Amino acid sequence: MTSLAIRRWPGALSRTAAMFIKEFLQLRRDRLTFATMIFIPLVQLMLFGFAINTTPRHLPTAVLAYEDSDVGRSILAALRNTSYFDLVQVVRSEADMDHLMRSGRVLFGVEIPAGFERALRRGDRPALLIAADASDPVAAGTALGALDGVVGTALARDRGLPDTTDAVPAFEIRQHRRYNPAAVTSLNIVPGLLGVILTMTMLIFTALSVTREIERGTMESLLAMPIEPLEVMIGKITPYVVIGFIQAALILTFGALVFEVPIAGSLWLLAALSTLFIGANLAIGYSFSTIAQNQLQAIQMSFMFFLPNILLSGFMFPFAGMPRWAQFIGECLPLTHYIRIVRGIMLKGAGFSDLHAEALALLLLMLIAMTFAVRRFRRTLD
Amino acid sequence: MPTARDGNGKAPRNGDIVIDVEGLSKSFDGKQVVRDLALQVRRGQIYGFLGPNGSGKTTTLRMICGLLTPDGGRGTCLGYDILTERDEIKRHVGYMTQRFSLYQDLSILENLEFVARVHGLADPIGAARQAVLRLGLEGRERQLAGTLSGGWKQRLALGACILPKPDLLLLDEPTAGVDPKARREFWGEIHKLAADGMTVLVSTHYMDEAERCHELAYIAYGELLAQGTIPEVIAASQLTTYTVSGPDLNHLAETLLGMPGVDMVAPFGTSLHVAGRDAVALDRTMARIGEGAKLDWRLSSPTLEDVFIDLMSRSQDNFR
Numbered sequence: 001m002t003s004l005a006i007r008r009w010p011g012a013l014s015r016t017a018a019m020f021i022k023e024f025l026q027l028r029r030d031r032l033t034f035a036t037m038i039f040i041p042l043v044q045l046m047l048f049g050f051a052i053n054t055t056p057r058h059l060p061t062a063v064l065a066y067e068d069s070d071v072g073r074s075i076l077a078a079l080r081n082t083s084y085f086d087l088v089q090v091v092r093s094e095a096d097m098d099h100l101m102r103s104g105r106v107l108f109g110v111e112i113p114a115g116f117e118r119a120l121r122r123g124d125r126p127a128l129l130i131a132a133d134a135s136d137p138v139a140a141g142t143a144l145g146a147l148d149g150v151v152g153t154a155l156a157r158d159r160g161l162p163d164t165t166d167a168v169p170a171f172e173i174r175q176h177r178r179y180n181p182a183a184v185t186s187l188n189i190v191p192g193l194l195g196v197i198l199t200m201t202m203l204i205f206t207a208l209s210v211t212r213e214i215e216r217g218t219m220e221s222l223l224a225m226p227i228e229p230l231e232v233m234i235g236k237i238t239p240y241v242v243i244g245f246i247q248a249a250l251i252l253t254f255g256a257l258v259f260e261v262p263i264a265g266s267l268w269l270l271a272a273l274s275t276l277f278i279g280a281n282l283a284i285g286y287s288f289s290t291i292a293q294n295q296l297q298a299i300q301m302s303f304m305f306f307l308p309n310i311l312l313s314g315f316m317f318p319f320a321g322m323p324r325w326a327q328f329i330g331e332c333l334p335l336t337h338y339i340r341i342v343r344g345i346m347l348k349g350a351g352f353s354d355l356h357a358e359a360l361a362l363l364l365l366m367l368i369a370m371t372f373a374v375r376r377f378r379r380t381l382d
Numbered sequence: 383m384p385t386a387r388d389g390n391g392k393a394p395r396n397g398d399i400v401i402d403v404e405g406l407s408k409s410f411d412g413k414q415v416v417r418d419l420a421l422q423v424r425r426g427q428i429y430g431f432l433g434p435n436g437s438g439k440t441t442t443l444r445m446i447c448g449l450l451t452p453d454g455g456r457g458t459c460l461g462y463d464i465l466t467e468r469d470e471i472k473r474h475v476g477y478m479t480q481r482f483s484l485y486q487d488l489s490i491l492e493n494l495e496f497v498a499r500v501h502g503l504a505d506p507i508g509a510a511r512q513a514v515l516r517l518g519l520e521g522r523e524r525q526l527a528g529t530l531s532g533g534w535k536q537r538l539a540l541g542a543c544i545l546p547k548p549d550l551l552l553l554d555e556p557t558a559g560v561d562p563k564a565r566r567e568f569w570g571e572i573h574k575l576a577a578d579g580m581t582v583l584v585s586t587h588y589m590d591e592a593e594r595c596h597e598l599a600y601i602a603y604g605e606l607l608a609q610g611t612i613p614e615v616i617a618a619s620q621l622t623t624y625t626v627s628g629p630d631l632n633h634l635a636e637t638l639l640g641m642p643g644v645d646m647v648a649p650f651g652t653s654l655h656v657a658g659r660d661a662v663a664l665d666r667t668m669a670r671i672g673e674g675a676k677l678d679w680r681l682s683s684p685t686l687e688d689v690f691i692d693l694m695s696r697s698q699d700n701f702r
Contacts, residue, residue, distance in 0.1 A: 221483040223449055225500045226472040379468075381449050 032297045039304060047311045047326070055142045056321020061085040061108040064097050069117035075128065078150045079110065084143035097131070101178065103354040104340045107133045107140060107320055120171055127172045134177035135347045136188055139318035147173050179347040186259040191342040192315040194251045195335050198274070199281050199309055202244055206285035207298040209236045210377070215294055220381065229377035233370065237282045244278035245271075264349035273341050273355065276362045280334040283369035290376040309335040337361045398425045400550055400581040401446060403457025403464065408441050408450060415441045416604045419455070423583055423597075428576045430595030431585040434694060438604040439585040440480060443552050446583070447477045460549055473501070476543035480554040482535045484542060486528025490519055493527050494542055501546035509545060517541045533564030540568065544575065551575065553584040557591065569594050589687045600690055607693045616689055622661040623684040624668050627653040628677035643667045646692050657688050 027033060061079070065072055079085045085108060091097050100106045111129040119126035130147065132140040150173065180187045213219040222232070248271075255261040263270065285302060292298035310316060312326055313335035319327065330336045337358040344350030344358075352359070401423040408416045416438040423429045433439050444450040446459050448468030456463070462470040484493045494513045498506035514523045517537055527538060536556055543551060553572075557565045569591065576582055576596075584595065592598055593612060600608040600615070608615045626634070631654050635647045638656055643663025648655045658664035672679050 216486065217479070217481040218483045218485055220449065220479045220481070221477065224447055224472060224475070224477040224479075225497070226469060226502075227500050380451055381444060382451050 030296075032292075032300055036300045036304065040307070043304075043307060047308065051312060051322045051326035052317045053321040054138060054317060056139055056318045057083045057143075058086045059084060059108060059139065059143055059318075059320045060088045060106045061110060062089040062091050062097055062100050062106040063087055063110045063112070064091050064094065065112045066114035067112060067116055069112075071117045071120055072112045075112070075150070076110065078153050081153070082143075082146045082150060084146050085110075099354055101131065101133050102344055102348045102350040103357070104133070104344060107136075108143065116171075123170075125170065125172055127174045129174050129176060131176040131178055133179060133348075134181065134183060135179040135343045136314070136318055137180060137183040137185070139320055140177065141183070144175055144177075147175065179343075186255075187261055187347060188343075190251070190255040190259050190261040191346045192339050194248060194255075194274075194342055195277065195313070195338040196310065196315055197251060198244055198247060198278055198338075199335050200306060201247060202240060202278055202281035203285040203288070203302040203306060204299065205240045205243070206237060206282045207288040207292070207302045208295050209286065210289035211292050211295045211298045223379065223381065229374045229379060232377065233283075233286055233373055237279070237286060240282050241275065241278055244282075245275070248274050248278075261346065263346050265345035265351060269352055269355075270342070270345045273338070273345075273359055273362070276359060276366065277334055277338040277341070280362050280366035280369065283366045283373060284334070287369045287373035287376060290373050290378075309333050312336070314339050331361070332365070334362055334365050337365075399423070400425050400427075401429075401457070401459050401583065403446065403455060403459075405455035406442065406445055406452050406457065407454040408438075408445060408452050414604055416445070416452075416601075419601070419604070419606050421446075421457075421599060421606070421609075423581060425581050426576055426579050427596045428572060428582045428584065428594070430592045430598035431583055431601065432587060432592050432598055432690065433585075433601040434587060437602045439601060440554050442601070443477070443554050443583065443585060447475050447552050448472055449477070474548055475550045475552060476546065476548035477552045478539050478543045478554060478556055480558065482527075482539060484527050484535075484539060487526060489524050489526055490514065490530075490538060491523040493538070494545060497542045497545050503546060513541050513545050533560045533568075536560050536564065536568060537571075540571065544580075549581065551580055551582045551584075553582065555585055555587070557586065557588065565591075589685070589690070592686055600693055602694045602697045605697060607697055608689070612686060616684055616686065619684060619689040619692060620659055621657050621684040621689060621692055622659070622664050623655055623657040623682050623688055624664070624679050625650075625653050625682040626656055626668075626677055626679040628679075634671070634677075638667075638671065641667045641671075646688065646695065648688070648691065655682075655685070655688055657684055657692060659692075 063076060076087060080087060087110075089100065089106060091100065091109075097109045097111070101109060109129075109131040111131070113126065113129070116126050116128070130144075132144055134140045177183065210219075213222055252263065252270075256263070284305065288301040288305070289298055292301055308329060312322065312330040313319070313333055314330065315335065319330060319336065322330065341350075341355050341358050341362075344355055348354075399422055401421060404420040406416055406419040406421075407414070419438075419442060421442070431439050431442070441450060445452045446457075446464060448459075448464060448471045451465070456465065458464065459471050460474050462468075462474075464471065485496070488496065491510055491514060494510035495506050498509040503509045511523075514520055519534075519538070527535070530538060540553075540556065543553075551572075557568055560568065572582055572584070573594075584591075586592060595612075597611050598609070598615065599606055608618060610618065628634075631649060631652075635649065635654055638644050638647050638654075643658040643660045643665070644656055644667060645658040646656070648657075656664070656668065668679060671677070
């Protein structure tokens with residue numbers, strides 16, 4: 001028994017070694033797999049380490065002041081001093097404020113009512129209104145938590161005020177969590193998930209489409225036929241637009257039925273901009289397909305593209321909390337724009353006037369990817 | 383397109399020459415695959431393109447139909463420039479690839495309809511159905527192309543190629559791995575097409591197929607070594623051949639190799655083909671070997687295979 005096992009050993013060892021050497025050689029030839037092995041851990045580390053911040057500071061805030069007073073200024077200064085609020089814009093009307101919040105350009109709106117200072121000096125405990133975009137509860141949460149300290153520090157140095165004690169603050173900060181007042185996670189996740197799922201499936205579908213022709217040997221006769229690269233691309237992409245639509249309809253229906261996620265805005269606008277988003281992702285996947293040598297490479301490339309989409313788009317982590325470079329990368333990803341669109345329409349009731357910049361960005365990304373793909377598509381076997 | 387064409391718009395520019403290329407060269411990764419190749423094929427001919435594996439046959443076919451850009455050289459295919467008028471070439475040439483390149487996961491009919499639509503035929507479904515009938519595949523048109531046997535796959539591929547009624551057919555080793563009966567039928571079909579005026583350029587390395595061609599060209603290591611009709615090619619080889627039969631031919635073959643005048647020895651069943659270019663030296667050698675031995679040896683005319691194997695061995699020598 002043992003002698004048999006021992007006698008078998010050297011054979012098993014050399015066979016295992018044969019396999020090992022073969023795998024190693026093949027791995028070494030496949031440069032993209034090699035690159036993936038290096039790229040993915042490095043990128044993950046960089047993104048998680050530097051870009052992602054779950055307690056974001058310096059969040060864009062708009063101010064709507066109905067009076068110009070010393071007290072108002074010191075309150076704004078105190079807000080800025082918390083380092084959570086960056087006062088980026090002064091608006092003149094409620095409508096402007098709403099527009100900024102719906103389009104996602106600011107996360108907070110501070111409203112100082114008329115006669116605030118007078119009421120304060122009379123000891124009437126007036127209210128300061130802070131509206132927060134709670135469609136992303138994480139981004140809004142910590143900043144709102146920091147508000148408690150603001151009241152005291154804001155007025156500490158203002159001696160002309162009546163008895164400010166800790167027990168009874170001189171004024172009240174009224175928080176208004178908009179769009180998702182109860183901070184329900186599914187309200188935040190489901191719209192974003194719509195974008196994530198569409199990105200993943202659309203990318204993979206088209207990333208495989210050209211490489212499949214190459215791998216199965218059908219590319220040669222396809223190229224010998226009188227068909228233009230643009231015609232090939234449009235013909236290959238279009239069926240998946242329909243599939244994307246079916247997916248979107250499924251997610252929205254389930255979101256509404258199971259998770260009670262509303263669609264506050266226009267369903268037609270959502271459908272139109274989703275088509276644009278689906279198109280952008282299909283075009284990007286297709287352009288990967290024109291670069292990749294085989295289906296595995298196409299999948300790897302899609303995955304490498306998918307990763308920053310998840311991390312930098314604002315789906316998982318607050319976009320406003322990321323450093324500039326990460327935000328810049330984020331702006332180049334279709335998902336970032338779509339998440340703003342889909343949260344805007346579904347939760348905030350945003351209209352096209354609030355979202356035209358995002359729509360334009362999606363259109364641009366799609367056209368860039370399509371142009372690249374059509375130029376990359378080889379018309380010969382060279 | 384500023385081309386002189388007759389009423390049906392299909393006549394090539396320079397009369398009856400369908401393919402006219404010269405100086406074609408192509409290399410991949412620094413390795414020269416085709417060098418300075420010239421080829422002329424006349425309308426309605428079945429032109430055989432012969433050569434060993436890796437000799438540059440496929441590369442040449444691909445350059446002619448616009449799938450590869452030659453590094454050097456120029457020429458026309460159906461009167462269209464192979465460098466600048468590829469789109470036109472693709473419209474009028476049927477190219478059958480070496481590897482089965484129809485969609486395996488589409489049915490026979492669906493594949494044919496796809497081809498018909500890409501070529502913009504007026505009634506793609508009707509055209510596909512007609513092709514099914516012509517192929518003798520009625521009743522099986524819903525079968526997936528991937529499930530067909532090798533011979534049927536080739537017939538289907540040919541059927542797809544001729545569906546848009548091309549003026550020129552390029553076939554790249556169309557009968558590789560196909561049984562003799564299917565091969566014969568395939569060639570019957572090709573001759574019918576040629577009789578109807580289609581020009582066919584077919585690459586192969588089967589000698590019996592070469593003999594079915596009107597004219598042929600032999601290419602090895604990227605160079606064209608012989609060209610013409612079969613008698614022309616054989617005459618041009620200036621090969622003298624003896625057929626030897628008798629006992630212990632294996633031993634004899636070894637002895638013969640290296641003797642003066644003997645360039646090639648090849649066993650053919652129970653006999654031996656001995657060939658050489660130097661007729662005088664070969665005659666003398668054969669006379670010496672034949673003496674006393676119980677051998678039956680006689681002068682015979684060289685076969686195409688003798689010629690090609692001789693050409694190939696010589697070219698290899700040049701190559702080194």
